[in-house]
Amino acid sequence: MAVSDSAVPPFGSEGPAPGSVLVAEGIEKSFRRGWWPFRHQTPVLQGADLMLAAGEVVGLAGENGSGKSTLMKILVGELDADAGTITRHGRLGYCPQQPVVYDRLTCDEHFELFGRAYRMPAEAERRSRRELYAALSFERYAGTRADRLSGGTLAKLNLGLALLADPELLLLDEPYSGFDWDTYLRFWELVAQRRAVGRSVLIISHFVADEQRFDRIVDLREGRVVPR
Known part of the structure; x- marks a missing residue:
């Protein structure tokens, strides 16, 4: 898999790169399951494509086990894909599902x-x-x-x-799990502030509420990202 990062601007520089800040194309990932001699490859991602524009808030939804966290880990470089390309621009912020x-x-x-x-x-x-x-x-x-x-x-x-x-690009995996209502509202205030200054946010969840807060919502189905 090819990953391309544009030069990260110095801290405090103005604005993200123009156009798209994240482009993922043809992402494939399979995992080995079972015990020898019955081990087999189980495909999780089968040519997933995803794009985020500057100043865009995108929701990625899907059933548990659909591969959302796998895709997120590939996007941030924590996990290698079997195939595909990823291009990122600017500084990356990542909020994993389990705090590190x-x-x-x-x-x-x-x-x-x-x-x-x-x-x-x-x-x-x-x-x-x-x-x-x-x-x-x-x-x-x-x-x-x-x-x-x-x-x-x-x-x-x-x-x-x-x-x-x-960061110009913020990737969040189930970020508001465990938040009370006040913190949930504070979270969306932060997201709105980031959108207003041209930052991009990708939020993944097994379900998406408050759909009006997003610019787009896409679903991960059968290993591919499809528009809702």
């Missing part, structure tokens, strides 16, 4: 660590951190270790880390 955090680090320490990984200036990281604490209302947990956070607060941290560097 360090139990003994506090929320503040996670933001500092991820800020260094993104090569953010220290002041820019602290400013973004403060804004995310306020936007998602969990600043009182800044000094709390990850292993002492509730599931809902851990989900806020997971989302906050994906948003920290203001």
